[in-house]
Amino acid sequence: MAVKFLKPLADASQFPTPSVTATPKFRLSDLDIAQHTKGDVRETIFTRNGRGAIGIAGTALRKENRKNVILIPAYHCPALVEPFIWLDYEIRFYPVRSDLSIDLNLLEKEISSGDVTHCVVVRYFGFGQNNNDVIQFLHSQPVEIIEDCAHSLFRFVDHFADSGKQVPDVSASICSINKILPTIDGGALYLKHKYEAELTHVGWVEEAKACAFIVGIPQRVAKIKALFKKTEVEPTQHNADPSEEDMHLRYFQPIDLASASYRHTKTIFCHSNLTDIRKQRRDNFEFIVKNIDNPEVGNALFQQLENEDIPYVIPFLLQDEKYFFDLRKKGIQILRWEEVAVSDCSVSQDYRSRLIQIPCHQQLSTSQLNFIVDTFNQLRP
Ligand SMILES: Cc1ncc(COP(=O)(O)O)c(C=O)c1O
Structure with missing residues (x-):
């Protein structure tokens, strides 16, 4: 039977630019060239x-x-x-x-x-x-x-x-x-078994542009230009839109099968301090889960971390999906999987609106952690 994905329930354009983002931003100071x-x-x-x-x-x-x-x-x-x-x-x-x-x-x-x-x-x-x-x-x-x-x-x-x-x-x-x-x-x-995937790297000009993007150069230039033009500038979108013919697939593009990552992505992968990041993510999870106390709004799906768990986000089950909108309007980039495919699994169909993902990444500051906790605790039914 053909797969039928459900339509999104919300659109990011409905919400303000988040002050707490779902994922970390690049900072040169986080790289540790000495370690691998x-x-x-x-x-x-x-x-x-x-x-x-x-x-x-x-x-x-x-x-x-x-x-x-x-x-x-x-x-x-x-x-x-x-x-x-x-x-x-x-x-x-x-x-x-x-x-x-x-x-x-x-x-x-x-x-x-x-x-x-x-x-x-x-x-x-x-x-x-x-x-x-x-x-x-x-x-x-x-x-x-x-x-x-x-x-x-x-x-x-x-x-x-x-x-x-x-x-x-x-x-x-x-x-x-x-x-x-x-x-x-x-x-x-x-x-497990060797397979020669033929992957192509982007050219060096494209690589250089991506490096400039990651350290924020084109974004800063755009802001300066906007000051002179006195017009609002939309943030630069780095990824190209999917081609017309593949529009029925919203996320996957066949070119992904033949594309290597940027070369500098591998450098960041190899020289990030994974030991620190593991600890930071676990600490952030524990802080947030311990301090959110508003059962009328919902509960973290997992209250504790096992030894090998390093959270990407904190899955949190809302009592009512309306809180998703409240949280996004407050500027926390909460995500959820709205577009699951139609299936007989009642949990998945329910979780598309009620299971949300709270950021807990390694760059959250103490004030951001407190902001997340306070925002949850102040929500009222
Ligand atoms: C469980 C899972 N698998 C695979 C993917 C695809 O990863 P990517 O976004 O890097 O293509 C995602 C993210 O969208 C995911 O959440």
Whole structure:
């Protein structure tokens, strides 16, 4: 059956420019050239984005001369699903429980149809859920396992870093770099079996322009020009619009399959102080979760961090979706997955409006952390 994504429920243009952004901004001072991200990143393919990495995995793992049927969790963003639509996989959604863990009995039932060839496992928001059990279970099934670490860069890095640690036995693992680190683009892909993805870097002029963008030069020039013209200038949009013919896919562009990340994205990936970032994100999570106390508004989905959890955001379940609008109007860049595909999973259909993502990134200042907490605590039904 064709996948039908639900329409967005809100538009960013309805809200003011956020004072607390969802992701960190580039600061030269955060780079540590003396240190290098542990592990063998030579095993990693650096792609334009996470969806490109997913698409390359889908290409490398596609079965010839038979139908490719993939199981994807019903709670997702379209960017995870669209590459498989483009690659002509048959997509089936499996349900998630209210804590985003997976019911293995239901998953087994899906696989018992006998024609499933692939299964995606998502490590939501940097948390483990019961994904290790899911992967363990899938080992007994004749399916290719694609691990989505889009939110779990640290887990992805750990696959290569600690030789003592058990690397999960998956056919592919992907992550999305610019969700955690201050880069313009970036996906990373690990494939168990060697596959020569032919990726093209942008030219050096384009690379230089992107470097200028990341340190804010064109934005500053635009502001100065605006002062002279006395007109409002829209912030520069760096990404090109999808081409006309691919407009039915909102996020994935086929060119992503052939595009390497910017070269400097890899530099930022390798020279960011991941130890500090891990700690900062965990500390921010604990501060926010401990201090928000307004159950009439909602509760954090997870109250505690397990040892390996490094949050990308704080998933928070609202009692009523109206609070999403209140929070955005106050200038906190709260995100949510509004466009999940239609499925039988009632949790996913409900969470598209009620499960929100609170920023907890490494650059939040003490006053921003207090602002987030106070804003939540001051909301009234
Ligand atoms: C779970 C998940 N997988 C994959 C992706 C795709 O990552 P990217 O935005 O880097 O293409 C996203 C983000 O949109 C995501 O949230």
